[in-house]
Amino acid sequence: MSMINEKEFKKLASHKNEVCVSIFIPTQRAGKEVLEEKNKKHLHSEWVQIRKELKEDGINNSLIDKIGKPIESLLDDRDFWRHQSDGLAIFSSPEFFEKYTLPVNFETYHYISEEFYVKPLVPAMTGDGKFNILAIQLGDVSFYEATRFSITPLEIDDLTPSRLEDRVGYDYKEKALQFRTQGEGGEKTQFHGHGGSERDEKEEAKQFFRAVDQGLKNYLNKEKLPLVVYCQDYLFPIYKEANTYNNMIDKVVSGNPNDTDLMGIHQKALEVAEPFLNENRDEKIEKYRELSNTESTTSVVSDIIPAVYQGKVDTLFIENRAEIWGEYNEDKMKVKFHENHQNGNISLLNLAARKTIEMGGKVYLVEHEFMPEKESKMNALFRF
Structure with a gap:
């Protein structure tokens, strides 16, 4: 599955061509809709509509065929449609094609222009919304960097022991540490051993977790991102005792990480991390409100876009699912608005979103009721 990263985002944002087609559709991960090929039919329907619009715009058939060939090939790829997330983003021009399977509930939308429509992807590039995932068992340790849109496995073999016996010694008998569920109905799982006490076994697990914690300490403290732990319930209290990282979220993703794929790990961890990912956005909104009616903020779109190009915008708030159509003359720094x-x-x-990211600013897609100044679809907080 292809997920977006910063390098790919910038490549999309800078791409220009006579015709660029951007398509967004919601998708289902599994169930009846997948069996009935609902996702595939949805894309087919969008492409039929896009072809019609391209012809109405006077685009010749050979150009349309170039744009459509990879889309139509995708429609025939049965394996691709069996492995979906929550949303599919497609970008196609005569010389370019890319697709991204993303954990984002897109609304159905397509955009035809001389540039790609990257606004729905922008929040993943702000830096806020990043978090780490530690998937840990006594026999396995995996570590990931994630955003709302992406998950990337990170190599940590040189930082942490990968198995408990790597820490407590190979004279440790794996069979001496077993687990059982006492009683019916999935009650608390407990340690028990052959010839060893429960306390000793827990201490060995804690020793292993402490080594993992110390191995990751320097890396985690570089960015101080929220850390989500994915492990079985009975292990989490032991890991909490060993943990020294201040930004670990005190709620576990419960289960065996090996029972799901990469997208499943991301989905479950995101559900735990989500409440913590809007903190920086909310701080910026509060800062905007504190500075409203000063020269540090504006909601005037014709002022915001030139300021974006001059690198003056620290944070840009854009109303989610809103749109403003028009033109921008960079030489004259003039904005012209159109109704449609x-x-x-x-x-x-x-335009404003992708340029703000390019100039090192941050962008937040915000629901109407949370916009700092609701009468405008775009608010800007300037750099000091």
């Missing part, structure tokens, strides 16, 4: 999407104009919100 038409030949020659662009999404000004898409």
Whole structure:
């Protein structure tokens, strides 16, 4: 599965061509909809509509065929449709094609212009919304960097022991540490051993977890991201005792990480991390409100876009699912607004979002009721 990263985002954002097609559709991971090929049919329906619009715009058939060939090949890829997440983003031009399977509930949307529509992907590039995942068992340790949109496995073999016996010694008998569930109905799982006490076995596990904690300490403290732990319930209290990292979330993703795939690990960890990922956004919104009616903020779109190009914007708030159509003359620093999407104009919100990221600012897609100044679809907090 292809998930977006910063390098790929910037490649998309900078791509220009006579015709660029961006497609977003919601998808289902499993169930009846997948068996009935609902995801595939949804894309097919969008592509039929896009072909019609391209023809109406006077685009010749050979160009349409170039854009459509990889999309139509994707429609025939049965294996691809069996492995979906929550949303699918497709970007196609005569010389370019890329697709991203993402844990994002996109609304169905397509955009035809001389640029790709990257606004729905922008929050993944702000840096906020990043977190780490530690998937740990006594016989296995895995570590990931994640955002709402992506998950990347990180190699940590040189930092941590990968198995308990690597820490407590190979004279440790793996069979001496077993687990059983006492009683019916999945009650608390407990340690028991052959010839050893429960306390000793827990101490060995704690010793192993302490080694993992210390091995990751320097890495974790570089960015101080939220840390989500994925392990079985009975192990989490032991890991909490061993843990010294202040930004570990005090709620476990319960279960065996080996029972799911990479996308499943991401989905479950995101559910735990989500409440902690909006903290920086909320701080910026509060800062905007504190500085409203000063020269440090504005909600005037015709002022915001030139300021973005000049690198003045620290944080840009864009109303989610909103749109502003028009043109921007960079030489004259002038914005022209249109009522509808038409030949020659662009999404000004898409333009402002991608340019803000390019200039090192941050962008947040915000629901209308949470916008700092609700009368505008775009608010900007300037750098001091």
